[in-house]
Amino acid sequence: MNTATRAATLRDPAWAGRVWWCSVALVLLWPLAVATEFRPWVLFEPSNMKISARFIASFFPPVLNGEFLALVAREAWRTVAIATAGLSLALVLAIPLTLLSTSALSVSALSGRMAPGPFWFRQVLRWLLIVLRSVPELVWALVFVRVVGLGPTAGVLAIALTYGGMLGKVYGEILESGEAHPTQTLMRNGSGRLQALFYGLLPQNAAELSSYTVYRWECAIRSSVVLGFVGAGGLGQQLDNSMKMFNGGEVATMLLVFMALVALADRVSASLRKALG
Amino acid sequence: MTPQAANKPYKLPPPLFSARCSACWFTAAVVLLVTASFWTLNLQWAEFFSLDAARSMGRFLAEFFPPDLSPAFLSRVGWATLETLAMSALGTLMAAVAGLALALPASRLNPGSQAGPSAWARAPTRLLLNALRSIPELVWAALLLISAGLGPMAGTLALALHTTGVLGRLFAESVENAPAGPAQALRTQGIGPLRIFLYATLPQVLPQLLSYTLYRWENNIRAAAVLGVVGAGGLGQLLSFHMGLFHMGKTCTILGAMLLLVALVDALSHGARRVLTR
Secondary structure, eight states, X not given: OOHHHHHHHTOOTTHHHXXXXXXXXXXXXXXXXXXXXXXXXGGGSHHHHHHHHHHHHTTSSOOOOHHHHHHHHHHHHHHHHHHHHHHHHHHHHHHXXXXXXXXXXXXXXXXXXXXXXXXXXXXXXXXXXXXXXXXXXXXXXXXHHHHHOSSHHHHHHHHHHHHHHHHHHXXXXXXXXXXOHHHHHHHHTTOOHHHHIIIIIHHHHXXXXXXXXXXXXXXXXXXXXXXXXXXXXXXHHHHHHHHHTTOHHHHHHHHHHHHHXXXXXXXXXXXXHHHHO | OOOOOSXXXXXXXXXTTSTTOHHHHHHHHHHHHHHHHHHHHOOOHHHHHSHHHHHHHHHHXXXXXXXXXXXXXHHHHHHHHHHHHHHHHXXXXXXXXXXXXXXXXXXXXXXXXXXXXXXXXHHHXXXXXXXXXXXXXXXXXXXXXXXXXXXXXXXXXXXXXXXXXXXXXXXXXXXHTSXXXXXXXXXXXXXXXXXXXXXXXXXXXXXHHHHHHHHHHHHHHHHHHHHGGGTOSXXXXXXXXXXXXXXXHHHHHHHXXXXXXXXXXXXXXXXXXHHHHO
């Protein structure tokens, strides 16, 4: 068999279509690249290359003297502390809002539709949770830095508000997705809402609720680093300072510490969630 | 005679305060962590809840109104919103391509055999993906500002780098979990690894890859909206600029646009998911 017929028999029937769609995609990409001022060759201009190379070269060796390491350790602890304090305030916000807004604890819904009063009350609380959740924590932090000044208070408040909304919404979903029968039976037989919660809803959902909370704690550690960049304290603020001073060695140390911190939180949260079942 | 159970209980729960009771240790650790956090942070609650702070908070909030709704400024906010969307789309697209390219060396393509063509590259690629993933977009953006300069390109590259780490790991997992039959059939015919991937593995995992990519795009729109506060373009850059100059009316408009964008993306993805899973 000569090569021409061999090529003809092996021809891919979908080839033309693929080429066509790829070229259409490239044409559509053009406006995106213009809108984002995407000019990768800027990265490789000699003057830019020199600055980048100097900055990256200054990463080695990382700064490892005792004084700086103590500072980094203190800031890393502050990062964890901001996340933990923020999450505990978020719980203070989320738990009452969940209990007030979940339809699993509605007495009037036991017989057909929920009464309009309680329905709208729950709906308004749900909207409140959605609003709290949908403002990014960085924006809350920017606002609170203006009000309470630089420092961890802004970070704690930002995490508390955003995570309060997230936890409240997801807690409500978890409570409503579980088996409703035990709770309804308790309430039908005259127990109060709190009793129905403690003996019907919580026993079956406690594991899921706590494992979600641990997962959120892990996320809060990650976002508390980011909040430092707008002045809310912790590792992020130090990282921002060192970057502004072009101190590559300090940046390298802090990035390594940050990666270790995230990996540690990841490990701890995974094992806790496994233990919680 | 003490009453006895008909059947002996299979296993008693450990006594509440015994040292083996892991729940006690867990609770104690949580209480300790929370107390230590509040103790060491010396939060300024007194200043925050004082009358003075309430007054300054009120004044601060009052300055937000009325929002600046002049057509010239609205069109600037509109352009910044489009820039945010373009940043997230381009960043996600680059990440999808790079993530797929890195997912191949990171995954065990030939199940059962340790000595695949990519066996030596697996560990370093996974390490690279983990490193890309564990540094948040905002930190990448702040790092990239030095070489890419202020503007949306730094933000796009930052989104692309972080998302490459996330998508690469997800893609590697779905490539590994694809049914091995079709690939094995081609392999026994003596077909090379590239064509095995293109004609057997990729068609099977493509829907999953697409859904991961769309999910990350949704996340990236949210991230791109705030990424600009370090100077990396989009709505965030406009926000930090006007907030820095205390243009509170304009800040209010930008915040509104941000919330609208996030709410719109949420609603669209919720609706799309409901339509697709029905």
